[in-house]
Amino acid sequence: MEVWVPGPLFNVYSLGLTSMKKVDTCSAVIFNGDGTWERRDDFQIPEPPEGGAVLAVEAVGLCHSDVAQLNGQKHVPGEISPTVPGHEIVGRVHALDSNAELGVEIGDRVAVNIVVPTEPTDSNPFGFSCYGYSFSLEDSEGLWGGYGEYMSILPQTQLEPLTNELSAEELTIFEPLSNVIAWTSRVNWHEKMKVVVQGPGHMGLTFAAMAKEMGTEKLIVTGTSEDQHRLSIAEKIGADFVIDVSNEDPVEKISEATGGVMADLVVDLSSAPQVPGLCLDLVRYGGDVIWAGLKDRQAVPVVTDTAVMRGITIHGGAGGTNRSLRKAVEILNTKDFPTSLLLGEVFSMNEIDDAMAVLNRTSHNDAVRAVLSHNRK
Numbered sequence: 014m015e016v017w018v019p020g021p022l023f024n025v026y027s028l029g030l031t032s033m034k035k036v037d038t039c040s041a042v043i044f045n046g047d048g049t050w051e052r053r054d055d056f057q058i059p060e061p062p063e064g065g066a067v068l069a070v071e072a073v074g075l076c077h078s079d080v081a082q083l084n085g086q087k088h089v090p091g092e093i094s095p096t097v098p099g100h101e102i103v104g105r106v107h108a109l110d111s112n113a114e115l116g117v118e119i120g121d122r123v124a125v126n127i128v129v130p131t132e133p134t135d136s137n138p139f140g141f142s143c144y145g146y147s148f149s150l151e152d153s154e155g156l157w158g159g160y161g162e163y164m165s166i167l168p169q170t171q172l173e174p175l176t177n178e179l180s181a182e183e184l185t186i187f188e189p190l191s192n193v194i195a196w197t198s199r200v201n202w203h204e205k206m207k208v209v210v211q212g213p214g215h216m217g218l219t220f221a222a223m224a225k226e227m228g229t230e231k232l233i234v235t236g237t238s239e240d241q242h243r244l245s246i247a248e249k250i251g252a253d254f255v256i257d258v259s260n261e262d263p264v265e266k267i268s269e270a271t272g273g274v275m276a277d278l279v280v281d282l283s284s285a286p287q288v289p290g291l292c293l294d295l296v297r298y299g300g301d302v303i304w305a306g307l308k309d310r311q312a313v314p315v316v317t318d319t320a321v322m323r324g325i326t327i328h329g330g331a332g333g334t335n336r337s338l339r340k341a342v343e344i345l346n347t348k349d350f351p352t353s354l355l356l357g358e359v360f361s362m363n364e365i366d367d368a369m370a371v372l373n374r375t376s377h378n379d380a381v382r383a384v385l386s387h388n389r390k
């Protein structure tokens with residue numbers, strides 16, 4: 014037994030070393046901009062910038078636009094690679110600079126507005142930057158996106174407090190919801206709205222859920238025969254019916270459902286090139302169309318005469334606003350939004366390859382969404 018005397022000492026010492034290592038460094042996934050990603054475990058946990066904060070990221074939603082970013086297609090002002098991506102960020106305030114005026118306390122769970130004012134530079138003259146897109150690995154500790162376990166927060170960042178009563182993973186839907194709220198605010202919404210959402214990805218389903226929340230007379234979601242799982246979620250969210258466009262003619266179905274008048278609002282949240290043009294055929298005279306599905310910068314066929322003759326208003330669906338973010342958080346904090354239906358699959362950092370497979374739809378398991386959780390080790 015005596016030979017074991019140094020044992021506990023040795024164990025305490027080695028435990029100490031392990032925990033010290035954990036405190037100093039953390040992990041993040043990097044997008045190289047050439048279709049490849051890698052995980053690095055040697056990032057320094059950031060110190061708060063002057064007037065800023067550090068977040069311990071709890072979870073980040075993965076998004077179709079991450080695929081474009083992975084392949085180096087720049088679609089956000091100031092976007093660069095390589096970088097730590099991730100823009101649907103829920104985190105807890107881990108550290109605050111003594112001069113921080115961010116309206117939050119250490120330990121608060123927050124949603125991050127990715128758009129933050131920054132000084133114009135030659136490479137980014139816009140006067141703002143986006144977390145997850147426009148910061149390089151050389152900027153401070155290099156952690157400025159949700160795919161990292163920690164991230165730096167600059168002064169003037171909008172941080173909105175989120176409820177502790179839902180999981181961080183479910184709450185990452187705040188960012189898609191904020192975008193959707195910004196788009197719907199441009200449409201004259203009335204009691205008898207007939208809404209068609211094309212593309213049952215996480216944006217399309219979030220749109221459908223918000224349309225339901227705002228009140229619709231008819232809510233229709235379309236997808237292809239590959240989207241059976243997603244269309245079944247659309248029905249659970251409250252779609253009056255779904256259309257499988259691989260087997261059914263959407264023009265005929267919408268005409269039938271609206272007595273030939275067609276829909277008040279038609280949304281493209283698909284990646285298919287024919288959908289922007291199809292929107293114009295599905296909308297009524299004087300109706301609204303939202304084009305928000307990215308097409309990898311390909312030109313798409315559209316008969317503009319239809320828009321002219323029907324007097325259609327077309328909106329481009331980009332990001333959210335400060336106000337739409339606040340509204341999204343308000344809705345989620347009521348806990349009445351169908352966040353569990355919209356969650357999809359949750360992955361840990363060790364499962365990043367599986368998460369990317371779901372995002373790229375190369376996995377044999379389909380999910381409405383993939384979420385990377387830093388809570389899950």
Ligand SMILES: [Zn+2]
Nearest residue numbers: 076078100101
């Ligand atoms: Zn997104």
